[in-house]
Amino acid sequence: MIPPKTHRPTPGQTVGPFFAYGLEFPKQHEVAFPHSPGAIVLSGTVFDGAGAPIPDALVEIFGPDADGSVSHARGAFRRDDHTFTGFGRAFTNDEGHYEFWTRTPGGSAGRPGFFAAIVFARGLPNKLHTRIYVPGDDAALGADPLLSSLDAEERASLVATRTPDGHLHHDIRLQGEKETVFLAF
Amino acid sequence: MSRTPAAAPESLLAAPDQATQAEITREIAEAHAALAAREAAGESLPATAYDFPAYRSSVLRHPTKNPKLVDPETIELFSPAFGQRDVAAIESDLTLQHAGEPLGERMTVRGRLLDSWGRPLANQLIEIWQANSAGRYIHQRDQHPAPLDPNFTGAGRAITNDAGEYAFTTIKPGPYPWKNHRNAWRPAHIHFSVFGTSFTQRLVTQMYFPGDPLFALDPIYNSIHRQKDRDALVGVYDHDLTSPEWATGYRFDIVVDGPDQTYFEQEGDA
Numbered sequence: 001m002i003p004p005k006t007h008r009p010t011p012g013q014t015v016g017p018f019f020a021y022g023l024e025f026p027k028q029h030e031v032a033f034p035h036s037p038g039a040i041v042l043s044g045t046v047f048d049g050a051g052a053p054i055p056d057a058l059v060e061i062f063g064p065d066a067d068g069s070v071s072h073a074r075g076a077f078r079r080d081d082h083t084f085t086g087f088g089r090a091f092t093n094d095e096g097h098y099e100f101w102t103r104t105p106g107g108s109a110g111r112p113g114f115f116a117a118i119v120f121a122r123g124l125p126n127k128l129h130t131r132i133y134v135p136g137d138d139a140a141l142g143a144d145p146l147l148s149s150l151d152a153e154e155r156a157s158l159v160a161t162r163t164p165d166g167h168l169h170h171d172i173r174l175q176g177e178k179e180t181v182f183l184a185f
Numbered sequence: 186m187s188r189t190p191a192a193a194p195e196s197l198l199a200a201p202d203q204a205t206q207a208e209i210t211r212e213i214a215e216a217h218a219a220l221a222a223r224e225a226a227g228e229s230l231p232a233t234a235y236d237f238p239a240y241r242s243s244v245l246r247h248p249t250k251n252p253k254l255v256d257p258e259t260i261e262l263f264s265p266a267f268g269q270r271d272v273a274a275i276e277s278d279l280t281l282q283h284a285g286e287p288l289g290e291r292m293t294v295r296g297r298l299l300d301s302w303g304r305p306l307a308n309q310l311i312e313i314w315q316a317n318s319a320g321r322y323i324h325q326r327d328q329h330p331a332p333l334d335p336n337f338t339g340a341g342r343a344i345t346n347d348a349g350e351y352a353f354t355t356i357k358p359g360p361y362p363w364k365n366h367r368n369a370w371r372p373a374h375i376h377f378s379v380f381g382t383s384f385t386q387r388l389v390t391q392m393y394f395p396g397d398p399l400f401a402l403d404p405i406y407n408s409i410h411r412q413k414d415r416d417a418l419v420g421v422y423d424h425d426l427t428s429p430e431w432a433t434g435y436r437f438d439i440v441v442d443g444p445d446q447t448y449f450e451q452e453g454d455a
Contacts (some may be wrong), residue, residue: 002445005301009442011232011414013391014240014405015376018324022314022340022376049245061386064260076265077272077310098343108259116261116384123242125408126233127389129252146255174246184231184252185261185385185444 012126017056019120020091027079031061031102033090040067041167042132042160043099046092046119048177053096057121061100061132062087068106068113071081097128104134104168112140112147114158119172134157146183154181169183202241204366206402212239213407220410232414239404241365258445262383269311269344277357287337289318289356291432293378294392294420297349298379299440302448305349306441312338312378313353320359320373329362354357354432360399372399372406379439388443393419394435 015023032039046057063086064070076085088096105113115132133141141147147155157180160170172180204212216237224230235247280287290342298306316322316339323338339358345352361371374391381387393406399405400415409415417440426434 002448003302007301007303007440008298008414008417009232009301010390010417010439011390011409012388013233013376013408013418015378015389016391016405018322018327019314019376021322021324021338022442023312023378049249052245053244059386062260062263063263070260070263071261072266074266074271077267085265086260105260108287111258114260118387119382120389121246123240123244123246125235125237125240125243125247125405126231127387128248129385146253149253175249176245179248179250181250182248182252184254185257 004046010048010065014122014125015058015120017122019058023089024056024091025077025089026105027081029088029090029098029100030061030079030081031086031100031165032084033081034101036082038103040104041100042102042115042170042172043167044172045096045098046121047096047171047173047176051176053092054121054174055092055094055096057092057096057098057119057124058089058160059092059098060087060089060118060120061102061115063105063115064108064113066103068108107134107137107140110140112137112144117172119174121174129185130172130173130180131158131183132168133160134168135162150181153178157181189391204363206366206368209239209366209369209404210402213404214399217251217407217410221311230410232411237404237408241404242409243408257383257385257444261385264380264382264384267308267344267380269308271310272342272344273362277341277353279337279341279353281354282338283336283340285336286316287334287356289334289337289359292357293352293354293426293428293432293434294375294437295350295352295426295434296439298345298351298381298436299349299438300381300447301387301440301443305347306381307345307349309345309349309382311343311345311351312341313349313355313357313375315358316361316373316374318356318359320361322361330358349369357433359390359392360397365404370399370402372397372403377437377439379441381441381443383443383447386443386447387437388441390439391418392437395419395422399420
């Protein structure tokens with residue numbers, strides 16, 4: 001039995017233009033140590049409604065390990081280069097590009113693996129939640145409750161593409177044609 | 186991969202139309218009235234409006250579709266784990282990061298991190314960043330002609346204790362000019378970034394100071410359309426937290442929003 005909520009949530013605000021010196025930490029985008037076994041690059045570009053890349057956005061991911069297990073290990077903030085915590089933070093560069101070194105998130109019990117992702121940006125009044133699904137397992141993707149509730153174009157906005165060298169590519173569009181599906185819980 | 190070169194970030198900071206403050210203030214009032222009417226008609230609206238054109242740089246950066254309501258799944262019901270040792274105690278004192286003392290009004294900000302049921306959230310990371318007492322950010326893209334303070338960076342971190350409490354010692358930030366419209370000034374604020382026990386509770390917000398005359402003029406503060414929600418972002422002056430001959434004190438409690446599933450998450454941790 002869940003009792004009614006008693007406290008009104010504090011509203012969110014934009015991260016603004018100057019978050020970099022407040023939020024940066026060493027190796028923030030190295031969820032997995034680069035080139036370690038199983039490490040892949042997850043990268044893409046964040047676009048605005050005119051199709052222009054956003055150079056002052058911030059993407060955070062939190063994902064399970066390759067076997068689908070959720071890490072409860074500390075150390076996301078002080079990387080030791082071997083503990084997998086699942087959490088990473090990346091600032092977009094001047095071309096709107098973000099990238100992480102991480103592992104391919106595993107699914108569980110017939111469910112597809114995905115990264116939970118949050119986007120922040122100057123000009124974006126509050127955070128946006130989304131998911132970045134791993135491509136390939138069409139049966140699991142097809143059975144996913146969220147994906148199966150979407151049309152083909154919306155679904156495509158949530159599923160990464162595998163690059164020829166085995167990495168993952170995923171663009172995020174805040175607005176407009178092929179707008180990324182964002183989530184409320 | 187993009188083939189469009191990104192505009193230089195500096196050029197994006199200035200809105201092209203440069204409306205007057207009176208025009209922006211009118212747009213804010215009209216947006217608030219329209220949102221209140223939609224709410225009165227039964228629509229459920231988020232506390233912060235994503236589509237708030239008085240904040241000019243939001244025009245091309247907000248989603249136009251409603252978010253999809255989903256049940257959070259495993260990974261979304263957990264959050265990266267933090268502990269007291271992840272942050273050095275000195276990182277919560279922004280006045281001790283350089284050889285000398287920063288200029289300005291020394292202040293303490295203290296508060297509690299709570300979930301939607303009022304339960305304290307222990308061992309969570311809180312990050313803050315802010316302008317100095319002259320309203321200048323150390324960021325290289327902030328080029329407005331106010332002095333940098335060689336003894337103040339303006340970034341701090343803390344981990345909440347077992348009672349969900351955090352405390353920072355800092356310098357009260359100054360109001361800050363920006364280029365949203367002509368003669369645009371942000372009310373003094375401290376940026377806050379917090380984690381909860383579930384990733385869905387992640388929050389980035391801003392804390393303001395009581396009685397700021399710039400509140401009614403600021404499109405970012407007013408992207409929160411209800412007065413009672415805006416009030417929640419104003420720190421409360423607390424004379425009991427003020428220490429003699431040392432620092433003024435403000436209280437700022439933060440409540441993260443969690444779907445019902447997070448109720449059990451926190452119970453499980455206890």
